[in-house]
Amino acid sequence: MIRFERVSVTYEDTSRPTLRDVDLDIDEGELCLVVGHTGAGKSTLLAAINGLVPHFTGGTLQGSVRVGGRDTAHHQPREFADLVGVVGQDPVAGFVTDTVEEELAYGMEQLALDPAVMRTRVEETLDLLGLADLRQRGLHELSGGQQQRVAIGAALTAHPRVLVLDEPTSALDPTGADDVLATITRLVHDLGVTVVLAEHRLERVLPYADRLIHVARDGTVQHGDPATLIAGTTVAPPVVDLGRMAQWSPLPLSVRDARRHASALRDRLPPTPPRPHRHSHADARNALTATGVVVRHGPVVAVRGVDLSLVRGEITALMGRNGSGKSSLLWALQGSGRRDGGSIAVPDSSSRDVDPGRVGASEARRLVGLVPQTATDLLYLDTVDAELDQADRDGAEPGTARRLLDAIAADIDGDDHPRDLSAGQQLALVLAIQLAVTPGVLLLDEPTRGLDYRAKAALTRTLDDLAAQGRAIVVATHDVEFAATTADRVVVMADGEVVADGPVPTVLTASPTFAPQVAKILAPLPYLTVGQVAAALDDPEVRA
Known part of the structure; x- marks a missing residue:
């Protein structure tokens, strides 16, 4: 054919x-x-x-x-x-x-x-x-x-x-x-x-x-x-990484195949909770408070009275089926999107609460940054280098945006036109541009579209560094594996409302829909990632 x-x-x-x-x-x-x-x-x-x-x-x-x-x-x-x-x-x-x-x-x-x-x-x-x-x-x-x-x-x-x-x-x-x-x-x-x-x-x-x-x-x-x-x-997906680590042959390609191999591995792993999937940088300092946020698009109510509090250093995964209101909520939080009700407060540099929807665009961006689903919406110059230089001039040290870009997706030529890049490369460029300013609250809408596993791991490291600096981060995503390795907290939306809000292990394993592959393979053991399994197997008591 x-x-x-x-x-x-x-x-x-x-x-x-x-x-x-x-x-x-x-x-x-x-x-x-x-x-x-x-x-x-x-x-x-x-x-x-x-x-x-x-x-x-x-x-x-x-x-x-x-x-x-x-x-x-x-x-x-x-x-x-x-x-x-x-x-x-x-x-x-x-x-x-x-x-x-x-x-x-x-x-x-x-x-x-x-x-x-x-x-x-x-x-x-x-x-x-x-x-x-x-x-x-x-x-x-x-x-x-x-x-x-x-x-x-x-x-x-x-x-x-x-x-x-x-x-x-x-x-x-x-x-x-x-x-x-x-x-x-x-x-x-x-x-x-x-x-x-x-x-x-x-x-x-x-x-x-x-x-x-x-x-x-x-x-x-x-x-x-x-x-x-x-x-x-x-x-390779987590099921294959787990199979490589456990030396299964042939390598499983599905959760069903992996579970057929997994009984011996489950017997070797302790039933007690494993070490946390990531080190959280969350503290008690408030970064954003949203109360009763409502967003309407014509007759459609996209967001129905949502309350949400973000603290510094915490990475939150915002999840839910398509059309549940995730993007509408992010745009409302940033201040440039539609909001038909409710209030949003973000502390500025003097600890005074400011509503990003009531100030100018440049000030709102310093309070809350947003990377939209369509990365090209933020690309308007003729070369990658020009976009990166402009990002630095918007408030970062020279070279900051380029370092961020190389950390997420290396080998992007500075002379290339942004529109000639692949979707994943365009997304990496927009992430670098937005991250260069490093606002106190950072919102990302489906940031892993077009990114391979290596690039997603680099993005995870970048977000972790930003969280360690005290930024509050919200990532709207359908990527369950990314959420399992990157987030501290998961908020699930349905029909414009928050229906679940809690720690990653609790929320992701509560429903088969959102459970990552490792959790499905090793259930009922409480493991989320291949890294957790590897750490447990490296424990001298487990090896003995």
């Missing part, structure tokens, strides 16, 4: 190929998972499948890419519309209509399908992806996760033979991600659709993959059986 023959891709003004001598055959009805570090070239590989590389992106493609017998060198991307469905990292960038229902129908209209067929497929897709209640909603009124489901649905309605997905679950809550992956799997198994997807949250996708495609930093590509290839990669 898809064949790469000696494919190399080199972009203008780059010193080395992004992809190098790629030979790859993908059969009909395969689900192929593309993995690699942030910026390694995964998106380039995906974009080459329907000719976006090089017809749209520019650069030079050597070798040949054939899909269903069509050579991308001789066919424009539009000529693959009936064959290849594509969902990119930024779903909003691909929207061309105003409402959910119109967006689902648009691609079929361009293919001149019969209206009766279009109607049936729209209804099927609305039900398949849980979008029926949103059919008349404006696309820009949806949460990031809802937008992602619409983008996937718009690709599915054309019934393509090949489906290309770039980070399809990055903005979805755990339940929504499972539903989407179950849908994709049915397409593969029942209809023979070929699916090629890139994803950093391997814990979600790896069990479903028929084949693993690993893109190395030098642009070379390895592919093969997931259980065999994942053993030697530098990117």
Whole structure:
């Protein structure tokens, strides 16, 4: 179905190929998972499948890419519309209509399908992806996760033979991600659709993959059986890290497989609570107090009278299903977003309580910083270096933003245009820009989208350093594994209200939806992370 023959891709003004001598055959009805570090070239590989590389992106493609017998060198991307469905990292960038229902129908209209067929497929897709209640909603009124489901649905309605997905679950809550992956799997198994997807949250996708495609930093590509290839990669989910540490063979790819190996490991581990998953820097000093916050978007009440207190040095994970009100609450706390009721108080440098929604934008940013879901909203200069220099001029020591960027995602060229970076690299750049000013309260909305495990570990270290300096940090995330290793506290929202608030071990293990992989594998033992297990096994009493 898809064949790469000696494919190399080199972009203008780059010193080395992004992809190098790629030979790859993908059969009909395969689900192929593309993995690699942030910026390694995964998106380039995906974009080459329907000719976006090089017809749209520019650069030079050597070798040949054939899909269903069509050579991308001789066919424009539009000529693959009936064959290849594509969902990119930024779903909003691909929207061309105003409402959910119109967006689902648009691609079929361009293919001149019969209206009766279009109607049936729209209804099927609305039900398949849980979008029926949103059919008349404006696309820009949806949460990031809802937008992602619409983008996937718009690709599915054309019934393509090949489906290309770039980070399809990055903005979805755990339940929504499972539903989407179950849908994709049915397409593969029942209809023979070929699916090629890139994803950093391997814990979600790896069990479903028929084949693993690993893109190395030098642009070379390895592919093969997931259980065999994942053993030697530098990117792996917690279930694989735990299997490596326990020397299980073959390596498990799912929680179910791991539990079959885990009885001996559970017997070796003490049943008493392990050492804390992280050292907390929280103290009793107040950093922000929100009382009765209400946010309405037209007839929709996004936030319903939320009370929230933050203390200095504490990292809080804000979780909940898509559309539960997390982003609306963050924008209200920062002061630049809509707020229809309630009050917010943040102590300034003189310990006087200030409402960030009642002061100017620059002062509000010094009180509360916000990194939005769409990183490009904060990028407006021509080079990475220009963005970093501007961030330093906004109140940091020269070189601060660059040091932060290198700590999160190294090897980003300062001469690159920010819009030419991968989604993960753009996010890393925006994080560096916002962190350079280091306000007393820092809010991050889905900061791990597009970041690999190494980059997320670097982000965890950066946030921990900021917490140690006394910053209060809130991270809205669907990334359960990131929350388990990074946060002190978890606040769960549902339908605009706070429904759970407590320490990470208590909240994350209270529901299977939010439990990390290690907790599921080793239950009922109270372990959350591979690090906790490793520390317990290193204890002399346990070894004895």
